[in-house]
Amino acid sequence: MDSNTIRHLQESVALLPVGDLATVDEFYRRLFELAPETRPMFKIEMDQQAKKFSDMLAWVIAHLERPHELCQGLRELGARHSGYGVKVDQYAPVGSALNWMFQHTLGDRFTPEMEEAWLEFYAFATFEMERGSREAVPAGPSATLNSG
Amino acid sequence: MASGRNGAKVGIYPLSLNTAVVNHHLDQALNSPLFRNAERQSRFLRFVVDAALQSPPATIKEFDIAVAVYDRRTDYDPRTDPIVRVEAARLRARLREYYEVTPPENMRIDIPKGRYVPQFIPVEAKAVQGAPDLSILVPPIRSLSPDPDDQNFCDGLTEEVVHKLAQDQRLRVITQSAAAWLEHREGPKPRYLLEASLRRAGAEIRLTLHLMELTGGSTQFSNIYQGTTSDIFATQERLADEIRGDLSTALRIGAGGERIH
Numbered sequence: 521m522d523s524n525t526i527r528h529l530q531e532s533v534a535l536l537p538v539g540d541l542a543t544v545d546e547f548y549r550r551l552f553e554l555a556p557e558t559r560p561m562f563k564i565e566m567d568q569q570a571k572k573f574s575d576m577l578a579w580v581i582a583h584l585e586r587p588h589e590l591c592q593g594l595r596e597l598g599a600r601h602s603g604y605g606v607k608v609d610q611y612a613p614v615g616s617a618l619n620w621m622f623q624h625t626l627g628d629r630f631t632p633e634m635e636e637a638w639l640e641f642y643a644f645a646t647f648e649m650e651r652g653s654r655e656a657v658p659a660g661p662s663a664t665l666n667s668g
Numbered sequence: 669m670a671s672g673r674n675g676a677k678v679g680i681y682p683l684s685l686n687t688a689v690v691n692h693h694l695d696q697a698l699n700s701p702l703f704r705n706a707e708r709q710s711r712f713l714r715f716v717v718d719a720a721l722q723s724p725p726a727t728i729k730e731f732d733i734a735v736a737v738y739d740r741r742t743d744y745d746p747r748t749d750p751i752v753r754v755e756a757a758r759l760r761a762r763l764r765e766y767y768e769v770t771p772p773e774n775m776r777i778d779i780p781k782g783r784y785v786p787q788f789i790p791v792e793a794k795a796v797q798g799a800p801d802l803s804i805l806v807p808p809i810r811s812l813s814p815d816p817d818d819q820n821f822c823d824g825l826t827e828e829v830v831h832k833l834a835q836d837q838r839l840r841v842i843t844q845s846a847a848a849w850l851e852h853r854e855g856p857k858p859r860y861l862l863e864a865s866l867r868r869a870g871a872e873i874r875l876t877l878h879l880m881e882l883t884g885g886s887t888q889f890s891n892i893y894q895g896t897t898s899d900i901f902a903t904q905e906r907l908a909d910e911i912r913g914d915l916s917t918a919l920r921i922g923a924g925g926e927r928i929h
Contacts, residue, residue: 554749588808588823609708612738615754623748635750643757647765 521640526584528637533581535626544570547621555613561604580645591648598649608650615642687721690788693775702766709759711737716786717777728784756784771840802919803840805858805882806830809875810865821873821900822866828908829862833915858882862915871896875907879918889918 536543548566552559562569576597583590619638622630694717697703703710715737719726730752734740738751746752760779767776778787809826811818833841842858864877873896879889891914895903 554751586820586823587827588819608706611758612708612751612755615758616749616751619750619754620748635753639750639753639757642754643761646758647761 521584521644524633525637525640528631528634529584529641530581532622532626532630532634532638533577535629536622537625541567541570541574543621543625544573546624547573547617550620550624551613551617554616555610558610558613561606580641594645594648595652595655598646598652599655601649602653606653608653611646611649615639615646618642689775690717690721690777693772693777697763697766697770697777700766700770702762702769706762708737709755709762712755712759713763713777713786716779716784720786720788725785730784733784752784768842800919801859802838803842803858804833804860804862804879804915805842806833806862812865812867815868818866818868821897821904824900825866825875825904825907828904829864829911832908832912836912836916839919860888860919868897871898873897873903877911879915889914 545566548562548570579593580590583593619635622634622638694714698710698714703713712733715733716728719728719732730746731744733752734744734746734749735742738755740749740751756779760781763777763779772791775791776789778789779785780787806826806829809822809829811822830841830843833839840858859881861880861882862877863880864875867874867876873894875893875895877889877891877893878887880887893907893910895907897903
């Protein structure tokens, strides 16, 4: 990712309402519309899930210029998701819902350049998560999608 | 050639390779570990390649891919569900990684950004037959100090070095992430390993670099670079430029790409 991409990512997140979990609710609402089969994977309360998602987004933005830590964190996230039973193909609707969240919340302020930046980042992030999942040991049946 | 943000219209590239060669290459790619577990992206790739191989080549729209590959209904609206754009970005990344670990022998498939019609690019035989093996594994540069800022500097420097080296198309630069794949892949391993570590005293930094041949472990080149942390980006860029220049000399790459003995 070049500095322009990083700047667009940072600027788009800076435009989101601070501490407003309703924005994240929009993400999950859209995700479950696009991929209803993912709904049973989320076994904790959705307000907790929204908080975790929000924290993850903040963590990503804070680590964009620390590629070593960012890659490591994404691989660990991928390893956990592998344990929850998430397949490679299920990353796609998540990216679509993420894009929707920005479009829906920011309207015209979500520029084509910002969308391009998120597409690029999401491709990078899910690839790192895949790498992490390939190295992961499958989790037991009690695993739930409770982070990220 | 027109293209739109939503892929409403895309252009057609002329075929320069015959269908059998393209299909054989596609089958090889789809049978690789990188694609085997990515069913939808494999379908995506096959769909656009098949469309491009039609005579005359079919125009490929975002809508067509959404319906044919992602089971979207005919009222699909790419403005509210950008799944094809999301997946296209991921497919491009997957192809990049595939060719990083599996250097193409006669062609490669490229899906240019903003379009869905693939390009079939012949790889010149000269690049693979009789050319010197200039593959270099570049792991992250290590910081020898416990300060996390130093590791961040090293991460940025690694990125810069990879970027500079990759600009020389005679080199095959393999990053640490690709190396994990190479461990599970039959075939030639990288010839060289570029290993570097950083020490810092105040604002002064010292980077020790070794270029080693993996088979036998002999050191081909070694150097110490100095700089300051006063302007991080400028320092990273300067060091990366120096390293690239030194490696070109060490590998004795001639102007035409031939290794000079």
